[in-house]
Amino acid sequence: MRTAFRCRAYPTPEQAAVLSRTFGCVRLVWNKTLAERQARYRTGGGATAYRETDAALTGWKKTDELGFLGEVSSVPLQQVLRHQHVAFNNFFAGRARRPRFKSRRGRQSAHYTRSAFRMRDGKLWLAKTSAPLELVWSWPAVDLNTVNPTTVIVSREPDGRWYVTLAADVAEPASAPETCREVGIDLGITTFATTSAGQEIANPRYLERRARRLARYQRYMSRCRPGSRNREKARKKVAAAHRKVRNARRDFLHRVSTNLVRDHDLAAIEDLAVKNMVRNRSLARAISDVAWREFRAMLEYKSARAGRTLAVVDRWYPSSKTCSSCGHVLAQLALSTRSWTCQICRARHDRDVNAAKNILAAGRAVTRSPISSEACGADVRRRGRPSSRSAVKRETRIVRCGASSTARC
Numbered sequence: 046m047r048t049a050f051r052c053r054a055y056p057t058p059e060q061a062a063v064l065s066r067t068f069g070c071v072r073l074v075w076n077k078t079l080a081e082r083q084a085r086y087r088t089g090g091g092a093t094a095y096r097e098t099d100a101a102l103t104g105w106k107k108t109d110e111l112g113f114l115g116e117v118s119s120v121p122l123q124q125v126l127r128h129q130h131v132a133f134n135n136f137f138a139g140r141a142r143r144p145r146f147k148s149r150r151g152r153q154s155a156h157y158t159r160s161a162f163r164m165r166d167g168k169l170w171l172a173k174t175s176a177p178l179e180l181v182w183s184w185p186a187v188d189l190n191t192v193n194p195t196t197v198i199v200s201r202e203p204d205g206r207w208y209v210t211l212a213a214d215v216a217e218p219a220s221a222p223e224t225c226r227e228v229g230i231d232l233g234i235t236t237f238a239t240t241s242a243g244q245e246i247a248n249p250r251y252l253e254r255r256a257r258r259l260a261r262y263q264r265y266m267s268r269c270r271p272g273s274r275n276r277e278k279a280r281k282k283v284a285a286a287h288r289k290v291r292n293a294r295r296d297f298l299h300r301v302s303t304n305l306v307r308d309h310d311l312a313a314i315e316d317l318a319v320k321n322m323v324r325n326r327s328l329a330r331a332i333s334d335v336a337w338r339e340f341r342a343m344l345e346y347k348s349a350r351a352g353r354t355l356a357v358v359d360r361w362y363p364s365s366k367t368c369s370s371c372g373h374v375l376a377q378l379a380l381s382t383r384s385w386t387c388q389i390c391r392a393r394h395d396r397d398v399n400a401a402k403n404i405l406a407a408g409r410a411v412t413r414s415p416i417s418s419e420a421c422g423a424d425v426r427r428r429g430r431p432s433s434r435s436a437v438k439r440e441t442r443i444v445r446c447g448a449s450s451t452a453r454c
């Protein structure tokens with residue numbers, strides 16, 4: 046299993062200088078390649094192959110004005126070309142946004158593959174530096190000496206903190222013990238999540254408080270004159286506030302997702318397709334957008350690690366409007382209606398709990414029924430090619446975990 050360990054790093058002033066120069070070159074290569082790609086595309090030259098960008102980089106290193114590119118490790122520069130190539134493939138396949146230019150004010154990073162770093166006795170040596178990079182190891186259960194990374198990513202956040210991410214292959218963890226429990230999860234804005242068992246997980250108050258503080262700092266920064274010392278001070282405060290919001294949110298999401306995965310064999314959630322949702326300027330909505338995306342990613346990898354199943358239900362499935370007792374579908378249900386009574390079976394429903402129950406039922410249908418599991422298997426083999434979709438497949442998408450591939454039906 047591939048995993049990543051991200052830890053704080055404390056480079057010496059000399060190492061920081063080398064790394065900062067590397068970041069600058071990485072950014073330059075990304076931006077210059079991107080500009081040339083776009084210019085070529087605009088003039089009808091078509092797509093650019095990775096090989097061509099690599100040849101261009103070699104050419105730049107030989108010129109006088111870009112000769113300094115040869116002074117830093119060549120590996121991060123080649124890696125950034127690969128990343129841009131992948132980014133464009135994802136963009137053309139409709140999976141991602143168009144790659145954008147990188148700013149020197151954003152997060153900076155450099156990717157080192159095996160030929161550009163050495164790991165010995167738990168010490169990390171990067172190319173073009175003369176001493177091992179000091180890092181803080183925070184996994185007492187994992188011996189750093191046994192970690193054999195295939196890639197090392199060095200990064201500097203906008204608030205000035207340095208991090209090292211070690212991507213490594215580790216032994217497959219044992220599956221978590223069976224619980225014989227299943228859960229459907231309905232995500233919301235006022236309540237973060239409601240489960241099919243009726244449990245409400247509230248949005249933590251501190252999250253909104255921190256987000257408000259961040260918004261205040263951002264307003265203050267925008268009023269400072271560009272280039273002034275006050276603006277620089279404000280920028281640091283904004284970056285630190287961003288970090289605090291992010292950390293508080295992650296901490297909350299980690300706790301919720303860990304508990305859900307640990308206590309249930311199957312979890313079903315709705316695919317909210319965040320990017321397609323109507324944009325809303327409210328703060329609560331903005332917080333939810335990011336949180337839902339991260340929450341789903343956490344559920345995915347934690348389910349895979351514990352050998353659990355995560356079912357992702359299509360977002361067009363009318364989970365709120367369907368009666369979970371008899372299956373009757375309401376013609377209309379206003380957003381303000383928090384509870385309702387089914388006209389057919391007279392069952393009384395809490396809006397969110399009912400939705401969670403329906404999400405669980407939809408998730409169950411696809412993971413259990415032999416026909417759809419077969420369809421699932423077929424879909425794994427046919428992945429990437431458009432295929433006719435059955436009614437079941439249209440309703441429910443499942444991420445089958447435990448297997449090596451992610452199936453989308």
Ligand SMILES: [Zn+2]
Nearest residue numbers: 368371387390
């Ligand atoms: Zn009913």
